[in-house]
Amino acid sequence: MPSGSVSISVRGARRVYPVKGGTDLIALDDVDLSVPAGSFVSVIGPSGCGKSTLLRLVAGLEEADRGDVRVCGVRPAEAAAAKMLGLVPQAPALLPWLTVLKNVTLPLRVNRAASRRRASAPGPSMEELLRKAGLQDAMHKLPSQLSGGMQQRTAIVRAFGLRPDVLLMDEPFSALDEFTRESLQEQLLDLWDELKATVLFVTHSVSEAVRLSDKIVVMAPRPGRITDIIDVRLPRPRRAELLKTPEFHHYEDLVRDRLRGAFQANAA
Numbered sequence: 001m002p003s004g005s006v007s008i009s010v011r012g013a014r015r016v017y018p019v020k021g022g023t024d025l026i027a028l029d030d031v032d033l034s035v036p037a038g039s040f041v042s043v044i045g046p047s048g049c050g051k052s053t054l055l056r057l058v059a060g061l062e063e064a065d066r067g068d069v070r071v072c073g074v075r076p077a078e079a080a081a082a083k084m085l086g087l088v089p090q091a092p093a094l095l096p097w098l099t100v101l102k103n104v105t106l107p108l109r110v111n112r113a114a115s116r117r118r119a120s121a122p123g124p125s126m127e128e129l130l131r132k133a134g135l136q137d138a139m140h141k142l143p144s145q146l147s148g149g150m151q152q153r154t155a156i157v158r159a160f161g162l163r164p165d166v167l168l169m170d171e172p173f174s175a176l177d178e179f180t181r182e183s184l185q186e187q188l189l190d191l192w193d194e195l196k197a198t199v200l201f202v203t204h205s206v207s208e209a210v211r212l213s214d215k216i217v218v219m220a221p222r223p224g225r226i227t228d229i230i231d232v233r234l235p236r237p238r239r240a241e242l243l244k245t246p247e248f249h250h251y252e253d254l255v256r257d258r259l260r261g262a263f264q265a266n267a268a
């Protein structure tokens with residue numbers, strides 16, 4: 001995908017869920033979003049504001065009732081079938097009877113589109129990626145022998161290793177303790193920097209959003225909508241020391257201020 005192009009385009013998207021015997025729930029209303037190729041964009045907002053719904057529309061798991069969603073210029077379902085699109089859910093979803101290495105290489109063995117994509121985008125092998133993610137001693141272990149953080153790292157390596165143009169991540173670190181989370185953020189940024197996928201990342205954590213993102217999309221509920229898009233102009237690489245700087249705190253305060261409005265909309 002040429003630089004300067006848009007990887008994810010959402011135009012006037014609306015998604016309504018019918019409520020039995022009540023008023024329909026507008027999970028997303030008139031959502032417009034352009035995610036530039038190669039950028040890291042986070043989505044943050046109160047529970048129920050439509051973050052996961054937006055991700056599901058972009059993943060092609062659901063269709064918008066109105067509006068248009070494109071991934072690399074095509075419909076999300078097409079992008080997913082061609083493996084241009086990857087998804088990392090909240091739980092790592094590894095097969096318990098396969099080793100870490102076999103888990104990450106499985107899609108390449110069973111899915112022709114996945115192996116074609118990987119062949120067309122040469123780069124580090126899955127073993128190298130596992131080593132970079134600090135999983136060298138875990139390659140031949142079963143998921144049950146790993147900590148939650150290591151399992152999630154495995155799922156992230158699997159997703160990046162398929163070389164998608166676009167990677168969607170739905171709160172992938174929410175079940176982890178703060179220190180594990182910080183170390184995974186660092187590894188995620190290293191992988192992203194090396195493999196150059198466009199990432200759309202859902203989180204509830206302000207500091208996580210600031211550390212990872214080029215842009216932060218703030219959403220509010222009832223109806224689910226985008227209320228702000230904040231450009232994060234912090235230098236990269238963003239190592240742990242950055243989290244203590246006044247510049248970092250400035251962005252945390254800015255996002256919190258904008259979020260406050262979204263939470264007030266929730267309470268109203």
Ligand SMILES: Nc1ncnc2c1ncn2[C@@H]1O[C@H](COP(=O)(O)OP(=O)(O)OP(=O)(O)O)[C@@H](O)[C@H]1O
Nearest residue numbers: 017025027045046047048049050051052053054224
């Ligand atoms: N399949 C569904 N059927 C009916 N209502 C749904 C469905 N999926 C989501 N909703 C509702 O749509 C709204 C948006 O849900 P969504 O999961 O996208 O929010 P979210 O911002 O991701 O929330 P959270 O932060 O709690 O994960 C919520 O009110 C939710 O209850």
